[in-house]
Amino acid sequence: MKTVIIKYNAGNIRSVQFALERLGVTGIVTDDKEEILSADKVIFPGVGEASTAMRYLEERKLDQVIKNLQQPVLGICLGMQLMCRYSEENDTACMGIFDTDVKKFLSPVENLLKIPQIGWNNITGLHSVIFEHVPENAYMYFVHSYYAALGADTVAISNYVINYSSALQKDNFYAVQFHPEKSAEAGSKIIENFLNL
Numbered sequence: 001m002k003t004v005i006i007k008y009n010a011g012n013i014r015s016v017q018f019a020l021e022r023l024g025v026t027g028i029v030t031d032d033k034e035e036i037l038s039a040d041k042v043i044f045p046g047v048g049e050a051s052t053a054m055r056y057l058e059e060r061k062l063d064q065v066i067k068n069l070q071q072p073v074l075g076i077c078l079g080m081q082l083m084c085r086y087s088e089e090n091d092t093a094c095m096g097i098f099d100t101d102v103k104k105f106l107s108p109v110e111n112l113l114k115i116p117q118i119g120w121n122n123i124t125g126l127h128s129v130i131f132e133h134v135p136e137n138a139y140m141y142f143v144h145s146y147y148a149a150l151g152a153d154t155v156a157i158s159n160y161v162i163n164y165s166s167a168l169q170k171d172n173f174y175a176v177q178f179h180p181e182k183s184a185e186a187g188s189k190i191i192e193n194f195l196n197l
């Protein structure tokens with residue numbers, strides 16, 4: 001099985017590689033279109049800023065490659081947000097795979113909840129094959145200031161200031177706001193379930 005991790009102007013690729021290695025899988029890190037198209041599974045991770053990342057993808061036509069992939073694709077953190085329609089982060093038009101917008105957390109009470117959300121939070125309302133054998137209310141590791149609003153593609157929900165989509169799915173596209181590669185056994189199970197699709 002050929003598993004590709006898309007290389008673009010965003011961090012956190014090494015931790016995804018390590019998570020795959022723990023499952024006995026070698027992830028190929030590349031921005032080569034042919035390599036991506038020929039993969040059995042594609043992972044689109046990222047930590048960074050939306051407009052810079054989208055510009056990098058568009059300049060290399062990688063946004064079109066990703067949108068047209070037929071094999072299973074897993075977006076992580078910024079990767080998930082870029083798969084949405086629009087992000088409030090620097091007023092960024094994104095790929096529009098998921099029909100939802102990404103908004104900035106607005107803490108209703110000064111200093112009650114810190115933005116960004118950094119740390120463990122639970123996921124509920126799990127309904128996707130990638131959550132098989134992952135318990136309801138499992139805790140995942142999050143680092144983010146922006147969230148995907150609830151919508152038709154929501155397959156898991158978390159609450160921080162507001163209920164939001166902690167996972168999305170549409171056709172062969174799967175995405176999570178949290179970092180499964182940093183979320184212990186439950187996160188590893190999600191990656192394993194994705195690899196087994």
